[in-house]
Each structure stands twice: as C-alpha cells, then as structure tokens.
Amino acid sequence: MADLIRVGMADYKVGSAPSTIISYGLGSCIGISLYDPQAKIGGLLHIMLPDSTQARPTENPAKFADTGLPLMLKDVLALGANRARLVAKIAGGAQMFAFQNATDIMRVGTRNAEAAKKILKDLNIKIIAEDTGGTYGRTVSIDLNDGVYKVKTIDKGEKEI
Amino acid sequence: MTDELNLSANQLDALREIGNVGAGNSATALSQVINRRIDMNVPKVSMVPLEVVPDLVGGPDAVVVGIFMRVYGKAPSNILFLLPQKSAFYLVDTLMGKPRGQTTSLDFMDESALMEIGNILSGAYLNAFFTFTQITMLPSIPALAMDMAGALLNVVLAQLGQMGDRALVIETEFLSEDDGINGQFFLVPDPGSLETIIHAVGVE
Numbered sequence: 001m002a003d004l005i006r007v008g009m010a011d012y013k014v015g016s017a018p019s020t021i022i023s024y025g026l027g028s029c030i031g032i033s034l035y036d037p038q039a040k041i042g043g044l045l046h047i048m049l050p051d052s053t054q055a056r057p058t059e060n061p062a063k064f065a066d067t068g069l070p071l072m073l074k075d076v077l078a079l080g081a082n083r084a085r086l087v088a089k090i091a092g093g094a095q096m097f098a099f100q101n102a103t104d105i106m107r108v109g110t111r112n113a114e115a116a117k118k119i120l121k122d123l124n125i126k127i128i129a130e131d132t133g134g135t136y137g138r139t140v141s142i143d144l145n146d147g148v149y150k151v152k153t154i155d156k157g158e159k160e161i
Numbered sequence: 162m163t164d165e166l167n168l169s170a171n172q173l174d175a176l177r178e179i180g181n182v183g184a185g186n187s188a189t190a191l192s193q194v195i196n197r198r199i200d201m202n203v204p205k206v207s208m209v210p211l212e213v214v215p216d217l218v219g220g221p222d223a224v225v226v227g228i229f230m231r232v233y234g235k236a237p238s239n240i241l242f243l244l245p246q247k248s249a250f251y252l253v254d255t256l257m258g259k260p261r262g263q264t265t266s267l268d269f270m271d272e273s274a275l276m277e278i279g280n281i282l283s284g285a286y287l288n289a290f291f292t293f294t295q296i297t298m299l300p301s302i303p304a305l306a307m308d309m310a311g312a313l314l315n316v317v318l319a320q321l322g323q324m325g326d327r328a329l330v331i332e333t334e335f336l337s338e339d340d341g342i343n344g345q346f347f348l349v350p351d352p353g354s355l356e357t358i359i360h361a362v363g364v365e
C-alpha cells in the first residue's frame with residue numbers, strides 16, 4: 001500500500017518509493033520537488049516566501065525558499081539520494097487576486113518562482129519541469145515511483161510535468 | 162516582537178466584543194440587502210500558527226469564493242470573506258432574483274454583485290470597529306476569486322509570514338439557514354497593527 005504523505009504550508013517532507021508526497025491548495029506558494037530517479041528518493045517543499053533575509057527571524061526555515069531548500073536537500077541526501085542525480089520540478093506562484101495597483105506582496109508568487117529558480121541554480125540542481133504563474137490555485141504531488149509531478153487545478157484541468 | 166505578543170484574557174474578550182459588534186452590523190446590512198434573516202455565531206478570536214489557517218476554512222483544497230479587501234489606515238489589516246462555492250451561487254441567486262440553483266458559474270455581473278456584498282459587509286464591520294477604537298479604517302476596492310481555499314489564503318498569509326509565524330484571526334460565521342448560505346468573515350490585522358488596536362481598546 002503506497003503512502004500518501006501530506007505537506008502543509010511552510011513545511012517539507014521527504015520519502016522514497018512507493019510513497020507519494022502531496023501538498024494541497026497552493027496559491028502564491030511554490031511546491032518544489034527534488035527527486036533522484038535511480039534511488040527513487042525525493043522530497044516536496046511548500047514555501048510561502050522567497051527570502052528569509054527580508055523577513056523577521058523565524059522559528060520555521062521551511063517558510064522561505066532560501067532556507068527551506070538546503071534543509072530539504074540535506075534530508076533527501078540523508079535518505080540515500082545521490083546529489084548529482086537530483087532533479088527539481090516546481091509549480092505554483094500564482095497571483096490569486098487581480099488588483100490594479102499590485103503591491104510587492106501581491107506579486108509574491110512571481111518573486112517566489114524567481115527565488116526558487118535562483119536557489120536551485122546556486123545549489124547546482126537542474127529544473128527539468130515547471131508550471132508557475134497564472135491566477136489559479138494548484139494542488140501538487142510527486143510520485144516517488146517515477147518522479148511524476150502532478151498539478152491539479154479547479155478549472156484548468158490536471159497535468160503531469 | 163509583535164509575533165510574541167501574548168494577549169490577556171481581557172484583551173481577547175475586548176477583541177471578541179469588537180468582532181461581535183462589527184459582525185452584527187455586517188449581518189444586519191446583509192440581511193437588509195437580501196431581505197433574509199441572517200444569523201451569526203459569536204466570533205472566534207485566536208492567535209494561530211499560519212499553517213493552521215487553511216484548516217479553519219474546510220481544508221486547503223475546498224473550493225470557495227473569496228472576496229478580499231486590503232484595509233488602510235492606522236491599523237492596516239486584511240479582510241477576507243470566504244463562501245463555499247455552493248453558498249456563493251445561492252447568494253447570487255438571491256441577489257439576482259433567480260430561482261435557487263440556477264447559478265452554476267459566476268459571470269461578470271455575479272462577481273460584481275458579490276464584491277458589492279464584500280463592500281457592504283466590510284463597511285459595516287469597520288464602522289463598528291471605529292466606534293470602539295476611534296481608528297478609522299478604509300477598505301480597498303474588493304477583489305474576487307473562486308479557487309482552492311488554501312490558495313486564496315496565501316495572499317494574506319504570505320504578507321503575515323514576513324513578520325512572524327502566527328496570525329491573529331477574528332472570524333465570524335454568517336448563516337442564512339433557509340437559503341443554505343453561509344460564509345466566513347476574517348479580519349486579520351497586520352502584525353504591527355495589533356498593538357495599535359490593543360492600545361486603542363485600552364484594556365490591560
């Protein structure tokens with residue numbers, strides 16, 4: 001029986017096949033998956049914000065792209081993934097409400113996506129698929145059997161990236 | 162640090178009372194607009210970890226209609242009025258004088274009508290808020306979206322997330338039993354606004 005591991009907002013989970021890791025209802029948040037296709041080990045991180053250095057100190061580093069990713073990377077490697085084989089997929093980063101004068105915080109989705117890409121690049125992890133932007137929410141999951149990253153929406157259908 | 166602010170029982174009571182009067186005003190206004198009896202529960206005032214907030218609205222993937230308003234003034238805040246999809250459709254039926262069940266998606270007019278409801282609710286609410294605190298607060302033009310509750314909450318939570326790990330949530334549920342309409346009204350002050358509000362209330 002394959003496990004379904006749930007990840008809440010500002011959190012991450014790691015695991016191995018046959019588990020699937022899922023996170024529900026991402027808006028401006030981003031779901032970043034790491035996966036080693038050979039070891040079938042991976043993780044899913046649900047970040048809220050791009051940059052911990054622009055925020056007050058927090059008890060929860062998984063809230064930010066810059067502090068959350070290194071943490072998840074460490075745990076994925078500890079489970080036995082090979083760093084050189086790791087690939088990333090990202091989805092989310094929508095702007096849910098359309099405002100005429102969108103302030104910085106309204107554009108947080110875009111900033112989240114940019115930060116996720118930059119930090120993955122800094123960590124030298126390749127992004128092999130991405131589904132970001134738009135104005136709609138997403139539920140994302142990664143199947144650790146094959147690395148398929150599923151993106152579900154309310155009225156834009158469901159896709160695998 | 163505001164995030165660490167511990168509210169006394171009296172302060173929570175004071176906030177609850179403000180919420181109560183605010184929501185009472187809103188319920189009356191809504192009731193007059195749709196000409197139906199609107200009930201409300203006693204507001205819940207809680208300081209909750211950000212990641213728990215989506216669970217307050219039936220889980221992060223429940224489909225809801227959200228009407229969002231940014232509140233400007235001395236105590237900047239956010240207002241989010243969330244209706245389960247079905248409730249929003251029934252409310253549109255009522256507003257537009259259509260038979261119940263006829264609305265199955267939202268067109269431009271429907272959205273506009275729902276945003277107006279958001280305006281009316283928040284205006285009534287903030288008026289009561291002013292009576293208690295003498296803090297003038299003005300809501301922005303509403304924005305509306307229909308999507309997963311978690312995704313809509315992101316807007317508010319991301320903002321709070323920059324300042325801390327917890328949110329003060331003043332939540333009221335509205336209910337029109339006969340029409341099967343219910344909704345949740347959230348007032349979420351920015352972290353820095355909390356002290357202003359508490360100070361204005363004058364309760365130790």
